Amino acid sequence: MAIFLTAQSRVLIQGITGSEGRRHGARMLAAGTKVVGGTNPRKAGQRIDLNGTEVPVFGTVADTMAATGADVSVIFVPAERTKDAVIEAIEAAIPLCIVITEGVPVHDTAEFWARASAVSNRTRIIGPNCPGVASPGKSNAGIIPADITTEGRIGLVSKSGTLTYQMMYELRDIGFSTAVGIGGDPVIGTTHIDCLQAFQEDPETDAIVMIGEIGGDAEERAGAFIEHNVTKPVVGYVAGFTAPEGKTMGHAGAIISGSSGTAQAKKEALEKAGVRVGRTPSETAGLVRALF
Amino acid sequence: MDLFEFQAKELFAEYGVPVQRGKVARTAAEAREIAAEFAADGHPLVVVKAQVKAGGRGKAGGVKLAQGPDEAFEKASQILGMDIKGHTVYTVLIAEAVDIAAEYYLSFLLDRANRTFLSICTVQGGMEIEEVAHSSPEAVARIPVSPIAGVDSAKAAEIIAAGRIPAEAAAGAALLAERLWIMFADEDATLVEVNPMALTSGGQVLAVDGKVTLDDNAAFRQQHARFDDISNTDPIEARAREKHLNYVKLDGEVGIIGNGAGLVMSTLDVVAYAGQEFGGIKPANFLDIGGGASAEVMANGLEIVLSDPSVRSVFVNVFGGITSCDAVANGIVSGIGLLESRGEHVDRPIVVRLDGNNAAEGRQILADAAIGVVEQVPTMDGAARRSAELASIASKGA
Numbered sequence: 248m249a250i251f252l253t254a255q256s257r258v259l260i261q262g263i264t265g266s267e268g269r270r271h272g273a274r275m276l277a278a279g280t281k282v283v284g285g286t287n288p289r290k291a292g293q294r295i296d297l298n299g300t301e302v303p304v305f306g307t308v309a310d311t312m313a314a315t316g317a318d319v320s321v322i323f324v325p326a327e328r329t330k331d332a333v334i335e336a337i338e339a340a341i342p343l344c345i346v347i348t349e350g351v352p353v354h355d356t357a358e359f360w361a362r363a364s365a366v367s368n369r370t371r372i373i374g375p376n377c378p379g380v381a382s383p384g385k386s387n388a389g390i391i392p393a394d395i396t397t398e399g400r401i402g403l404v405s406k407s408g409t410l411t412y413q414m415m416y417e418l419r420d421i422g423f424s425t426a427v428g429i430g431g432d433p434v435i436g437t438t439h440i441d442c443l444q445a446f447q448e449d450p451e452t453d454a455i456v457m458i459g460e461i462g463g464d465a466e467e468r469a470g471a472f473i474e475h476n477v478t479k480p481v482v483g484y485v486a487g488f489t490a491p492e493g494k495t496m497g498h499a500g501a502i503i504s505g506s507s508g509t510a511q512a513k514k515e516a517l518e519k520a521g522v523r524v525g526r527t528p529s530e531t532a533g534l535v536r537a538l539f
Numbered sequence: 540m541d542l543f544e545f546q547a548k549e550l551f552a553e554y555g556v557p558v559q560r561g562k563v564a565r566t567a568a569e570a571r572e573i574a575a576e577f578a579a580d581g582h583p584l585v586v587v588k589a590q591v592k593a594g595g596r597g598k599a600g601g602v603k604l605a606q607g608p609d610e611a612f613e614k615a616s617q618i619l620g621m622d623i624k625g626h627t628v629y630t631v632l633i634a635e636a637v638d639i640a641a642e643y644y645l646s647f648l649l650d651r652a653n654r655t656f657l658s659i660c661t662v663q664g665g666m667e668i669e670e671v672a673h674s675s676p677e678a679v680a681r682i683p684v685s686p687i688a689g690v691d692s693a694k695a696a697e698i699i700a701a702g703r704i705p706a707e708a709a710a711g712a713a714l715l716a717e718r719l720w721i722m723f724a725d726e727d728a729t730l731v732e733v734n735p736m737a738l739t740s741g742g743q744v745l746a747v748d749g750k751v752t753l754d755d756n757a758a759f760r761q762q763h764a765r766f767d768d769i770s771n772t773d774p775i776e777a778r779a780r781e782k783h784l785n786y787v788k789l790d791g792e793v794g795i796i797g798n799g800a801g802l803v804m805s806t807l808d809v810v811a812y813a814g815q816e817f818g819g820i821k822p823a824n825f826l827d828i829g830g831g832a833s834a835e836v837m838a839n840g841l842e843i844v845l846s847d848p849s850v851r852s853v854f855v856n857v858f859g860g861i862t863s864c865d866a867v868a869n870g871i872v873s874g875i876g877l878l879e880s881r882g883e884h885v886d887r888p889i890v891v892r893l894d895g896n897n898a899a900e901g902r903q904i905l906a907d908a909a910i911g912v913v914e915q916v917p918t919m920d921g922a923a924r925r926s927a928e929l930a931s932i933a934s935k936g937a
Contacts, residue, residue: 274861327759352727352757353649357686360654365687392860395895407801412860413919416895431800433729434654460801463651486804489811489822491789510808527809529920 249382249425250402250445250452251343251371251437252319256386259311259341260285261332262323263304264295267347271323271390273298278393280386283315308339319343321379321388329375330355337363337370345388346374346436356434363436372436378408378428381415389428391415397422401535402446404439405458406431406465410486410528414456417532421539424452431460439469447477454480454538456531457522461487462508470516480538483517483524484531485510540753543590545632546766547731547749554722556715556733557745561634563590567615573633574611583607584636587614591626597666599623604636637745642735643704644668645716647684647723649730656684656723658716660702664735678703690720711744712736719746727757775824775847782839784826791821792930794844794853794887796828796837798862803827806856806923813924817931823850837874842883851933853889854926856919864893864901872908888929889913892922 258275262268263285276282276297284303285295291306305311308320320341324332329348336344337359356375363370373380379389384398390408396415399422405411411428427442429435439457446452455477459466466485473481488510514524525531542550548558560577564570574585589601596602601623605611611633621628644664650657661679663671672679680701684690690698695717696709704712715736723731730752737747753763772780779786785800793810797803807822814820824847828840844853857867875885889912893901905915914929916922 326756350756352760353729353754354686354724354727354757357649357655361686390861392896395860405801407799407804409797409799409802409858409860410805411801412799412895413802413858416858433649433651458801460804465652468652484805486801486808488808489789490804490807490825491787526812527920528805529918 248449248451249385250442250449251373251427252380252382252386252388252425254382254385256319256343256388257281257283257315257317258319258321258386258388259283259308259315259317260321260323261308261336263287263302264290265323268323269295269297271321271347272302273300274390274393275321275387276300278387279384280388283317284311286311308336308341312339312341317341319345319388322346322348324348326350326352330359333359333372334362337366340366340369342369343371343373345377345379346372347377347379347389348374349376351375351432353433356432360434360436373427374430374432374436376432377430377435378411380425380427381423382425383423391426391428395419399423400451400453401456402442402449402452402454403427403456403458404429404442404446406460407458407486410458410484413528414458414532417529418535421536424449433463439465440472443469443472443477443481447479452479454482454535456535457481457483457517459483459485459513461485461490461510461513464508466513467516470520470522473517473522474520481522482531482534482538483514483522484528485513485517485524540755540763540766541592542751542753542766543592543630543768544588544749545590545630547751548746550722550726550751551719551746551749554725555718556722557743559635559637559745559747561632564615564631564633565629567612567619570615570631570633571608571612574605575608577633577635578607582635585611586634586636587611587618588632588634589618589621589623589628590630590632591623591628593624593626596623601628637737637747638740639735639737639747640740641705641708641738643702643708643712643738644734645698645702645712645719645736646730646732646734647720647728648732650683653683656686658682658684658690658698660698660704660716662703662705668734684720689724690717692717695720707742708738708744711738715744715746727754727761728752729754775843778846779826779843782843784828784839784843786843787825788847789822789824790849791823792849792851792934793820793926794823794847794850795856796826796840796844796853797856798828798858800827802856802858806854806919809920809923810854810927813920814927814930816924817927820927820930820934823847834870834873834877837870838877841874841878841885841889842881845883845885845887850887851930852887852926854922855889855891856922857891857893859893859895859897859901863897864895865897865904867893868901868904871913872904872910875910875913885912887912887933888926890922890926890929891915892917892919894919
């Protein structure tokens with residue numbers, strides 16, 4: 248089964264003719280993803296070569312969906328055009344839209360989120376500024392390296408890309424049902440809670456790893472959700488215990504203002520909900536390993 | 540990016556948000572000149588305000604009234620050079636004093652949890668706003684603002700009414716709110732705060748103090764670079780910015796280089812834990828070199844990190860995901876070579892942990908290069924411990 252992304256998912260790429268779109272499109276195909284096409288209004292009707300496999304280019308998301316049955320969009324367009332690309336995907340009513348682009352202004356994210364909400368969130372948005380979704384052995388939509396892990400029964404949700412990869416690699420012998428990189432921006436589409444709920448309901452997931460970092464209160468709210476709604480074992484990790492107040496650490500969302508949003512507060516909230524929280528990524532991997 | 544008060548007020552004025560007249564001085568002599576100019580226009584009473592990006596300026600003695608040019612000189616001399624919460628005062632704002640009848644509070648900000656915008660408004664403005672929000676939350680109105688609909692005159696009136704701003708100020712406050720929203724939206728701000736929003740004895744509503752935070756991601760469509768101020772920026776951070784490196788100076792001994800913000804933050808934590816064993820060794824910086832890790836980026840990164848004299852050892856922590864470890868290892872070898880060729884002798888120990896794609900090949904490349912200062916440790920925890928230990932040994936030797 249996996250969550251959000253399955254072997255049946257049909258993936259289109261917005262920005263397929265750009266360097267990132269081509270590069271990662273080829274990687275996704277190599278990982279077994281059904282990449283069925285992509286968009287570029289100026290190159291509609293052409294075909295693009297993704298490392299030996301040709302896929303069609305369409306003018307719009309709606310055209311791509313009509314011609315190919317695509318049900319997932321992965322967005323690689325530059326930050327300047329991301330808002331319009333996401334709104335196009337929402338208007339085409341595609342079920343899942345994964346926004347890889349980093350550096351998107353938060354006013355743009357707030358606006359496309361409001362537009363998605365206005366149509367009852369019929370389009371699930373993941374990101375922006377995220378590595379995407381990987382269901383090993385089934386499908387890979389985004390930039391998560393496919394060959395660092397294997398298919399298995401751990402579900403993973405993370406704000407951070409490289410920590411996601413690190414965890415997938417450390418636990419590659421046990422393997423993952425799905426790993427979701429939700430992104431580290433102040434406003435994101437799919438949250439920790441959305442993923443926890445989906446993993447709880449997924450019969451192919453036995454345990455959940457949740458990786459958070461400083462900033463906001465998403466981890467605290469996830470803790471409260473776990474307490475009442477998640478019966479599967481959850482292991483957590485939070486980065487940024489030693490981050491100084493008021494300084495941005497790379498992710499736009501990873502900034503502490505005042506006392507809330509600290510790593511310590513997040514760790515305590517998760518532990519209160521019965522989540523085992525590791526002090527380091529390796530210790531966290533060890534806690535997961537002990538469950539299998 | 541956070542703005543100074545005087546920069547915030549420049550923006551307010553551009554958008555028609557009323558502010559009292561003011562000018563910035565870098566020296567006490569400039570403060571005297573500005574006060575003389577205001578006095579000549581019939582406004583001898585001025586307020587001299589420290590320009591630092593920190594709250595509590597008034598309580599710290601950074602805001603003083605002055606009657607006439609000589610007193611402005613004297614007060615500016617006292618305030619310039621003052622330290623407020625770790626920020627040195629390099630500039631003061633000389634503003635015409637206004638006769639304040641009442642102080643209110645108004646802000647627009649990003650509401651992360653609800654993924655929308657929010658306006659906060661209350662009749663109880665002034666210095667104790669956080670206490671008011673805590674002790675009587677019902678007195679502080681929180682009105683969601685749609686990113687699509689924004690704030691028109693009707694919405695502005697709704698916000699002002701919810702904040703229980705009295706009738707004599709309501710029209711002026713609503714107009715201020717409407718214009719402040721336009722600024723918030725057009726400038727890609729994530730926070731604009733007016734505290735106090737003052738009613739003068741003459742019946743005018745003014746932004747007497749302001750805080751503005753702008754979204755760095757919007758730099759491509761904004762002219763925010765004009766607000767850059769390097770007077771309070773760490774010199775190493777300033778040079779890192781020139782080289783487009785994501786570097787934050789911290790106060791420890793182990794230089795950190797890694798790929799990916801989350802992994803680097805995690806590396807800081809792991810080094811700090813390991814450092815407890817060695818008398819409190821801590822990370823010296825945050826540096827995320829991103830996915831590529833080319834020789835040039837690695838060389839620039841090492842150069843920046845090693846330019847910090849408190850660095851005793853360096854920990855390069857790289858996970859090969861899309862970029863494989865052999866490429867990263869080649870980047871490290873040629874990066875050190877490039878640094879040596881620039882005449883920068885690399886003399887401090889560099890602990891390297893490579894893991895992920897092609898880790899074995901990467902480790903072999905580093906082993907074959909046999910660079911004296913480079914030591915490989917296969918795990919993140921082990922490498923953190925070793926770099927803390929090496930920093931501790933070097934600190935004792937120094």
